[in-house]
Amino acid sequence: MDKLKRTISRFLLSLSAFAFVAYGLSSCAAKGDYTGTEYAPQMYHSVPYEGLSQIQDKEAGNFITSIDGPGEFYTSNPNNPNEMNMRAPVPNTVPRNKNGYTPYRLATEDLETAAGNINPLPTDNPQIIVDGKLLFDRFCEHCHGPKGLGDGLVADKYPGVANLTGLAYQDITEGHIFHVITMGKGLMGAHGSQLSPEERWKIARYINEVIQK
Ligand code: HEC
Numbered sequence: 001m002d003k004l005k006r007t008i009s010r011f012l013l014s015l016s017a018f019a020f021v022a023y024g025l026s027s028c029a030a031k032g033d034y035t036g037t038e039y040a041p042q043m044y045h046s047v048p049y050e051g052l053s054q055i056q057d058k059e060a061g062n063f064i065t066s067i068d069g070p071g072e073f074y075t076s077n078p079n080n081p082n083e084m085n086m087r088a089p090v091p092n093t094v095p096r097n098k099n100g101y102t103p104y105r106l107a108t109e110d111l112e113t114a115a116g117n118i119n120p121l122p123t124d125n126p127q128i129i130v131d132g133k134l135l136f137d138r139f140c141e142h143c144h145g146p147k148g149l150g151d152g153l154v155a156d157k158y159p160g161v162a163n164l165t166g167l168a169y170q171d172i173t174e175g176h177i178f179h180v181i182t183m184g185k186g187l188m189g190a191h192g193s194q195l196s197p198e199e200r201w202k203i204a205r206y207i208n209e210v211i212q213k
Pocket residue numbers: 136139140141142143144154160161162164169172176177180181185186187188189191203
């Protein structure tokens with residue numbers, strides 16, 4: 001009798017182990033829009049409209065609640081074209097960053113046009129010079145030197161770094177400096193990916209107002 005009990009309990013144990021593994025494997029069937037079997041699906045599905053995902057199946061998630069109407073997971077906005085949750089921007093919309101800057105689209109060789117660009121930062125805020133110096137010391141000093149004389153530590157090894165106080169650079173505008181930082185010029189590499197537009201304008205102001213004075 002004992003032996004029979006043991007056999008049965010072993011059988012049940014392996015059956016439940018098999019069921020568990022089979023259930024686990026079935027969760028891996030995710031593909032396309034189907035995320036596979038989910039544990040606690042309410043944790044993953046947003047009740048408000050989700051901007052970047054969209055479930056158009058009105059039945060989806062019906063098993064979770066007993067409310068009438070579309071299933072719990074349905075997140076399509078029927079008032080928008082194609083029932084999208086977000087509307088496509090108006091044609092010719094230009095993206096801006098959080099400070100209202102439009103993308104900088106001038107090419108490397110458009111330095112002359114760029115030189116005419118006006119620094120949008122206010123002129124009466126001394127903090128801009130303070131920030132500009134900090135940024136210059138971090139991003140430019142190792143080549144251009146603390147006072148812009150072209151005598152940074154890197155310039156020791158690689159000659160050709162511009163002396164920003166030199167005659168040739170005396171009349172360069174903040175727009176010109178912004179462009180050189182963004183795109184690089186000649187031997188100098190572009191620094192646009194390392195500095196936000198605001199930071200570049202701050203450095204340009206600092207060079208114009210302090211280094212070149
Ligand atoms: C890796 C070294 C290096 C770094 C870092 C560097 N520069 Fe330069 N910079 C150069 C060299 C070299 C030149 C000369 C380029 C040429 O004429 O070939 C130059 C030239 C310039 C010029 C003159 C461009 C012209 O019109 O001829 C400006 C302005 C300038 N750099 C600003 C900056 C600023 C601002 C930073 C910091 C964001 C910076 N540079 C960082 C090496 C560097």
